Amino acid sequence: MNRPGPDNPPNPQAAQARARIEQMKRQFEQKRAIESSLAGIKTKIGVYSGKGGVGKTTVAVNLAVTLAQDGAGAGLLDVDIDCPNVVRAMNVAEPPKVGEDNRLSPPERFGVKVMSMGFFQKKEEEAIIWRGPMIHNAINQLLQATDWGELDYLLIDLPPGTSDSPLTVMQTLAVDGFVVVTTPQELAMIDAMRSINMIRTLNVDVLGVVENFAGPIFGSGAGEQLAREMQVPFLGRLELRKDYRDTSRPTVLNSAPVLREYRQIASRTKAALDGVTVKAV
Numbered sequence: 001m002n003r004p005g006p007d008n009p010p011n012p013q014a015a016q017a018r019a020r021i022e023q024m025k026r027q028f029e030q031k032r033a034i035e036s037s038l039a040g041i042k043t044k045i046g047v048y049s050g051k052g053g054v055g056k057t058t059v060a061v062n063l064a065v066t067l068a069q070d071g072a073g074a075g076l077l078d079v080d081i082d083c084p085n086v087v088r089a090m091n092v093a094e095p096p097k098v099g100e101d102n103r104l105s106p107p108e109r110f111g112v113k114v115m116s117m118g119f120f121q122k123k124e125e126e127a128i129i130w131r132g133p134m135i136h137n138a139i140n141q142l143l144q145a146t147d148w149g150e151l152d153y154l155l156i157d158l159p160p161g162t163s164d165s166p167l168t169v170m171q172t173l174a175v176d177g178f179v180v181v182t183t184p185q186e187l188a189m190i191d192a193m194r195s196i197n198m199i200r201t202l203n204v205d206v207l208g209v210v211e212n213f214a215g216p217i218f219g220s221g222a223g224e225q226l227a228r229e230m231q232v233p234f235l236g237r238l239e240l241r242k243d244y245r246d247t248s249r250p251t252v253l254n255s256a257p258v259l260r261e262y263r264q265i266a267s268r269t270k271a272a273l274d275g276v277t278v279k280a281v
């Protein structure tokens with residue numbers, strides 16, 4: 001290659017093109033590394049809602065534990081960089097082990113392999129304020145470094161909103177579909193509609209809707225209405241209960257009625273996965 005010099009003036013356009021090709025190469029390699037790192041996982045399910053505090057983490061945790069209780073190999077990935085709650089919800093004490101090849105082995109708790117950004121925080125209350133590109137890199141690195149082994153299901157707990165981290169995950173991880181969580185209030189339904197539309201824009205399937213906090217206080221029925229209007233399956237209703245106060249274990253392990261609710265959601269989610277090629281649009 002000719003070096004820039006008196007007879008060969010630098011060509012900024014060529015340099016730009018080279019840089020672009022290098023970047024594309026890096027992205028391609030990164031994508032391939034992520035794919036190979038997730039190759040042993042049969043089904044990847046994202047749990048999402050545009051609105052905060054509707055119970056995404058609770059649903060991801062309890063659904064993963066329910067699937068594991070019923071004999072499946074289950075994993076749980078917390079990609080909420082700003083506020084990783086899965087470590088606390090699963091009460092995991094030990095951090096991931098670093099293998100000889102520098103890969104991370106997720107600790108297992110209640111039969112579920114757990115990986116979270118929370119493992120890399122010094123203090124639990126430490127706020128993580130990262131800008132978009134850093135969030136993108138952190139998620140990519142976590143996805144590349146984790147050695148999940150063979151799993152039937154990986155549940156992915158997403159942060160709320162339509163910002164960097166959910167988008168990064170939706171774009172870099174080939175999820176099989178999303179479970180959308182909503183609450184019985186009307187305002188939440190509008191948010192959930194937006195979430196479903198965002199997922200569809202990215203050409204990913206919506207497996208169905210879960211209504212959380214149902215009961216006499218907030219009412220119920222909005223989840224079913226949303227499912228009908230958006231033409232997606234209704235996966236089930238979770239009642240607002242005191243049972244969730246005991247945070248020592250995921251609630252499905254402490255409460256028979258909650259386990260029943262989650263078993264229904266698990267079986268309807270499996271049915272939706274089986275019919276996933278019949279796209280619900």
Ligand SMILES: Nc1ncnc2c1ncn2[C@@H]1O[C@H](COP(=O)(O)OP(=O)(O)OP(=O)(O)O)[C@@H](O)[C@H]1O
Nearest residue numbers: 052053054055056057058160213238239240241244
């Ligand atoms: N059905 C329920 N009954 C009672 N409490 C519940 C129920 N579902 C969730 N909770 C509680 O509500 C709180 C919020 O739930 P959670 O953290 O799962 O929401 P989130 O959508 O993940 O929030 P964020 O948007 O901040 O990630 C938690 O304290 C959880 O224990």
Ligand SMILES: [Mg+2]
Nearest residue numbers: 056057080085
């Ligand atoms: Mg959460």
